[in-house]
Amino acid sequence: MHKRPEPTDLLRIASEALTEEILPHVPHDKRYMTAMIVNAIAIAARQMAAKDDDHTGRLLNTVYGEYSDTSWDQLADDLRSGAISEESHPNLLDHLITSVRAELAVSNPRFKE
Amino acid sequence: MITNEQTHRLQTWLRETFQCKDLVIQTLNILRGGAVQENWLLEVLSPSGVDQAAHKWVLRREPSSPLGGSLRKDHEFEIIRSAYKAGVPVPEPLAVCLDIRVLGAPFLILSHLSGIAEGRKIARHSDIEEYGDSLASQVAGALAKIHSITPDRGTLPFLNPVNETPVERRVGLFRAQLDGLPDRHPVLEYVLSWLLKHQPGDQRFSLVHGDFRTGNYMVDNWTVTGILDWELADWGDPREDLGYFCAKCWRFGRLEREAGGIAKREVFYEAYNKASSNSVLVSGYAYWEIMGAMRWSLIALLQGYRHTSGQQRSLELALTPRLVPEMEIDMLNLIKEYQRR
Numbered sequence: 001m002h003k004r005p006e007p008t009d010l011l012r013i014a015s016e017a018l019t020e021e022i023l024p025h026v027p028h029d030k031r032y033m034t035a036m037i038v039n040a041i042a043i044a045a046r047q048m049a050a051k052d053d054d055h056t057g058r059l060l061n062t063v064y065g066e067y068s069d070t071s072w073d074q075l076a077d078d079l080r081s082g083a084i085s086e087e088s089h090p091n092l093l094d095h096l097i098t099s100v101r102a103e104l105a106v107s108n109p110r111f112k113e
Numbered sequence: 114m115i116t117n118e119q120t121h122r123l124q125t126w127l128r129e130t131f132q133c134k135d136l137v138i139q140t141l142n143i144l145r146g147g148a149v150q151e152n153w154l155l156e157v158l159s160p161s162g163v164d165q166a167a168h169k170w171v172l173r174r175e176p177s178s179p180l181g182g183s184l185r186k187d188h189e190f191e192i193i194r195s196a197y198k199a200g201v202p203v204p205e206p207l208a209v210c211l212d213i214r215v216l217g218a219p220f221l222i223l224s225h226l227s228g229i230a231e232g233r234k235i236a237r238h239s240d241i242e243e244y245g246d247s248l249a250s251q252v253a254g255a256l257a258k259i260h261s262i263t264p265d266r267g268t269l270p271f272l273n274p275v276n277e278t279p280v281e282r283r284v285g286l287f288r289a290q291l292d293g294l295p296d297r298h299p300v301l302e303y304v305l306s307w308l309l310k311h312q313p314g315d316q317r318f319s320l321v322h323g324d325f326r327t328g329n330y331m332v333d334n335w336t337v338t339g340i341l342d343w344e345l346a347d348w349g350d351p352r353e354d355l356g357y358f359c360a361k362c363w364r365f366g367r368l369e370r371e372a373g374g375i376a377k378r379e380v381f382y383e384a385y386n387k388a389s390s391n392s393v394l395v396s397g398y399a400y401w402e403i404m405g406a407m408r409w410s411l412i413a414l415l416q417g418y419r420h421t422s423g424q425q426r427s428l429e430l431a432l433t434p435r436l437v438p439e440m441e442i443d444m445l446n447l448i449k450e451y452q453r454r
Contacts, residue, residue, distance in 0.1 A: 036428050043435055059299075076297035079306055080288065093452075096300055097445050103438040111439050112368075113446060 011045035046106045055102035062095050115141060115153070119216050123172075126215045127222075130208050133159045144171070149180050149416065149425070150344070154225065169225040171204060175218045176425060181290055181415050183344040186219035187211055188271050192320070192346045193223070195268060201258045202339045228333030230341060236327055236365035236374030244335040249376030250384035251337040252330055252358075257389035259340070260351040262320040269320070272348055279350035280312040283404065286347075290411050294418055300441045304407055307448055313400060317391075321349035324412070326363040327373035345412075351391055353408070355382070356401025361443045362409050362436070371398075399447045406440040406447075413437055 005013070018038050026034045056072055063084060064070040078084040086092055104111050115123075120141055128136045140156040153172040175186055184192065190209040197203050204223035211219045229235065235248075262268060264275050275282065284305050291298060322329075323345030331338045357363065359371045359378050367374035372381035382395040417434030419425045 033428070036432055040428060040432060043432075072299065073297045075299045076302045079299050079302040082306060085306070092303070093445060093449060096303060097442065097449070100300055100438050100441045100445060104442060107435045107438050111442075113442055 008045050008049045011041050011048070015041040015045065043107060046109070050102075050106050053102065055099050059095055059099040063089060063092070115216065122215050126210060126212075127157065127208075130210075131159065135160050139167070141172070149176050149419065149430075150174070150342070151176065155222070170207065171223045171225050172220055173223060174216055174220040176419075177218055180344075180412070180419065181293060182286065182411075184346065185211075185271075186221055188269075189344050189346075190221055191269060191271070192343050193221075195262055195320075196259060196340070196343070199258050199262055201255050202337055203343075204339050204341070226331045226333075226339040228331040228336075228338045230328060230331050232326065232328030232363070232374070233365050235332055236367050236370070240335070241367075241370075241375060245370065245375040246380050248332065248335055248337065249372050249381045252373070252375075253381050253384035254388040255330070255337060255340055256322075256325065256351075256354055256358075257385055257391075259322055259325075259354070260319040260389060260391060264318050264320075264348050272346075275318050275348050278312060279316045279318055279348070279353070280308060280404075282347075283349055283353065283408075284309050287407060287411050290415065294414055295421075298414070298437075300445070301407065301410060301437075304403065304441075304444045304448070308400075308404060308407070311400065311451075313397065316350045318348045319351045319391075320346060321351065321353050322346055323349070323354075323408075325354040325358050327358075327365065327375060328363075350401075351389075352393055352397070352401040353404055355385065355393060356398065356403075357405035357408055359398060360402045360405035360409065360440075362406055362440050399451045403444045403447050403451075406444045410437050410440045410444075413440070 015038050018034070018041070023031070023034055023038070060068065060070055060072065060075060063075060075084065084092070089095075120138060123141075124136065124138045127138070128134055136157055136159040138155065138157055140154065142154045144152040144154050151174045153174065155170045155172045156167065157170065158167050173186075175183075187209050190206050193203050193206040197205060204226050206221065206223055208222040209219070210216070210222075213219065235241070241248075264272070273282075277285070287301075287305055291301060322340065322343065324342050325340070329342045330340050358373050359381065361368065361371075364370060364374040370376055371378035378398060379395055382393055382398075386392055413433045413436050416430045420427055420430040
């Protein structure tokens with residue numbers, strides 16, 4: 001099976017080609033759609049490249065401890081019920097910010113906070 | 114998509130509804146904008162009508178499966194009518210059809226307004242420097258009129274009665290919406306719990322528009338001609354609309370113009386207070402902009418679910434939930450700022 005170029009590289013180069021070679025020639029009323037296509041490909045490429053970066057796992061470890069097998073769904077429940085809160089976890093807000101920044105690096109790395 | 118057969122049925126329905134036997138549909142063209150709702154430009158000729166005139170209307174058709182939390186079309190019609198009566202600039206509501214045999218889904222007929230609504234075009238217009246403050250004042254004036262409609266007059270009886278605080282009502286709705294989605298969202302849960310715990314003491318109920326932002330009002334030559342898209346209206350705290358309007362996610366990149374990308378926050382609040390019987394403190398903005406970012410997060414997730422569930426395949430809808438981390442970081446940073454004070 002042919003492995004190279006890697007799928008992430010294929011998506012990245014496809015997105016670059018679209019942006020540089022096609023987008024300038026697209027009629028005005030199709031620009032928005034083309035920009036969305038570029039964006040969708042770029043997000044998929046970044047998400048594939050970041051698949052080994054388990055930021056949700058890190059957040060769960062920080063909140064529940066290294067050897068816990070608590071799930072993402074459980075965290076949602078505990079945050080709703082108040083079982084996990086600022087009182088029980090004083091640095092909770094900072095941990096959530098770190099986790100969201102990892103998401104942003106995939107969805108929109110150019111986003112300005 | 115509206116078939117020839119449907120157009121014919123629509124013409125028959127319009128003839129009956131407007132009691133005009135020779136009414137003829139001249140054009141029926143889809144209008145841009147609206148990721149979920151469909152808007153059509155409808156031009157008719159009614160030679161024997163009361164005013165023997167040509168009319169330019171907008172037909173607003175519900176999608177086959179509407180966005181969660183959307184009002185029924187007849188209720189949306191009633192809300193627009195009460196706003197119209199209260200002096201809010203809105204398209205005049207002319208008729209509503211719930212009979213799905215006509216066009217496959219319920220629809221409204223509204224008067225057509227001149228101007229543009231595209232948020233990006235308005236916020237990034239080269240004349241915004243000159244006209245932004247006046248535009249913001251007009252929008253704030255319209256908002257004050259919306260908020261003059263209150264639940265204690267027995268109006269709009271189809272909206273759920275109010276028996277909790279406005280914040281509890283909204284957090285309850287958002288949690289119910291989250292429960293209808295396949296994935297869980299811990300950051301949103303954290304923020305909802307935070308909103309509940311820090312709710313302000315001076316809440317009151319009025320009609321809130323629910324999607325009040327640049328992009329949902331029509332502007333013609335720097336005059337606001339109408340407030341659009343009422344399907345998320347509900348009883349709520351008036352500051353929900355102010356916070357949503359100013360939330361960072363609705364500034365179209367013009368971050369320094371906090372009020373919808375068109376003016377400074379202070380200008381908007383001052384104009385609102387001048388036009389309203391409410392007095393809203395600009396210093397309380399953070400709480401309500403967090404609430405605003407939360408509202409858009411929920412809309413974005415629900416829109417994405419329309420795509421992933423197969424109800425309406427669309428690239429735009431597919432990309433919308435990918436905006437949610439942007440709202441999440443805005444909300445968390447605002448909470449941090451709030452806690453430092």
